[in-house]
Amino acid sequence: MASVCDKCAISTSSAHAGRNRQIWSDSGCMQRSAGLRAIATRLAAAQGGAISRDQLVRTLGWSAATIRTQLDAQRWQQLLHGVYSVTTGEPSITCLWCAAHLCRGESSALTGESALQAWGVSKPMLPVELWVPSTSSARTVGITIRRSVIVPQIRRPPGLPPAVVPQLALLIVAERLGVTEAAALVSSCCQKGLVSPLQIEDAMQGQRIRHRQAIVEVLAEFRSGATTPLEIAGSRRILKAHGLPMGEGQVRSEIAGRPVVRDRVVHGLIIEFDGRLGHADPRGRFRDLSRDNQTMLLGMPTLRFGWTDVHQQPCAAADQVHLALAQLGFPATLRPCSPNCACTNLPAGARSDRTA
Numbered sequence: 001m002a003s004v005c006d007k008c009a010i011s012t013s014s015a016h017a018g019r020n021r022q023i024w025s026d027s028g029c030m031q032r033s034a035g036l037r038a039i040a041t042r043l044a045a046a047q048g049g050a051i052s053r054d055q056l057v058r059t060l061g062w063s064a065a066t067i068r069t070q071l072d073a074q075r076w077q078q079l080l081h082g083v084y085s086v087t088t089g090e091p092s093i094t095c096l097w098c099a100a101h102l103c104r105g106e107s108s109a110l111t112g113e114s115a116l117q118a119w120g121v122s123k124p125m126l127p128v129e130l131w132v133p134s135t136s137s138a139r140t141v142g143i144t145i146r147r148s149v150i151v152p153q154i155r156r157p158p159g160l161p162p163a164v165v166p167q168l169a170l171l172i173v174a175e176r177l178g179v180t181e182a183a184a185l186v187s188s189c190c191q192k193g194l195v196s197p198l199q200i201e202d203a204m205q206g207q208r209i210r211h212r213q214a215i216v217e218v219l220a221e222f223r224s225g226a227t228t229p230l231e232i233a234g235s236r237r238i239l240k241a242h243g244l245p246m247g248e249g250q251v252r253s254e255i256a257g258r259p260v261v262r263d264r265v266v267h268g269l270i271i272e273f274d275g276r277l278g279h280a281d282p283r284g285r286f287r288d289l290s291r292d293n294q295t296m297l298l299g300m301p302t303l304r305f306g307w308t309d310v311h312q313q314p315c316a317a318a319d320q321v322h323l324a325l326a327q328l329g330f331p332a333t334l335r336p337c338s339p340n341c342a343c344t345n346l347p348a349g350a351r352s353d354r355t356a
């Protein structure tokens with residue numbers, strides 16, 4: 001039986017025998033070994049630095065002994081069963097994503113948090129979450145495996161292994177979140193232009209979706225012009241939850257000849273939702289104050305709400321909107337947002353009506 005050289009992976013009966021014996025001296029063998037490593041490294045470079053045993057053996061013709069030599073010499077490291085990194089440094093997240101895909105085969109794809117990270121929604125981190133067909137094994141050490149009978153829609157982000165499409169990945173992750181976080185995730189994905197409200201609605205069709213109502217509301221508000229998670233949450237928690245008029249979102253107007261876009265205008269009351277981004281710049285802050293002063297002189301007051309108002313004190317904010325609308329001549333009736341609503345201007349009996 002022909003044996004295989006453990007340096008260069010070539011059969012000793014062909015490369016090292018007969019008239020080639022002198023050519024395949026030890027130094028020639030070393031060169032061949034380095035050449036083989038270079039080919040493997042090039043293939044691995046397109047896979048984040050990972051390469052599988054299957055690729056080495058079937059595609060590049062390596063022997064088990066040659067692979068063992070790389071590991072024993074500590075040129076390579078084993079990442080998962082049958083998958084190696086062609087370096088010994090800390091593997092990148094891309095390397096680990098590719099390794100997981102190589103380990104579980106062509107039909108596998110990143111899913112859940114890992115898919116969202118691969119699509120650029122959130123910061124990459126471990127563990128790697130991988131979808132595999134329901135007929136596959138449910139366990140691979142080092143990977144969080146998700147199985148399903150239905151094959152999800154899959155695409156390949158540039159330079160990365162295949163991943164569940166963003167609209168499905170966000171619905172998978174939203175299942176595990178609270179309603180506020182789920183709504184924020186949906187609006188964040190829409191805001192980044194990764195998915196359209198229509199794509200999310202299509203993905204929801206015929207599925208049992210936790211937080212369906214909240215997600216549908218976010219999509220409706222996104223379509224109506226809201227553009228940031230804070231704006232969407234503010235419209236829901238301050239206005240809608242308290243039965244206040246919603247007015248119009250993303251209203252374009254001019255101040256001193258300059259175009260401005262208002263988050264929301266309700267009967268002449270301007271409501272702005274100030275996220276930390278964009279308003280942290282002191283020049284932006286002064287510009288906002290200047291606009292507020294100018295529109296005030298035109299009879300259009302401005303109320304500004306930040307993260308704390310929206311998420312921790314929505315009832316106090318609703319009281320302010322209610323009062324401002326009354327002063328503008330558009331009295332509204334406040335509705336308690338919950339049995340524990342902290343609004344101070346609720347009509348008599350409103351709270352008991354809600355809890356009855």
Ligand SMILES: [Zn+2]
Binds near residue numbers: 315318336337338340
């Ligand atoms: Zn309330």
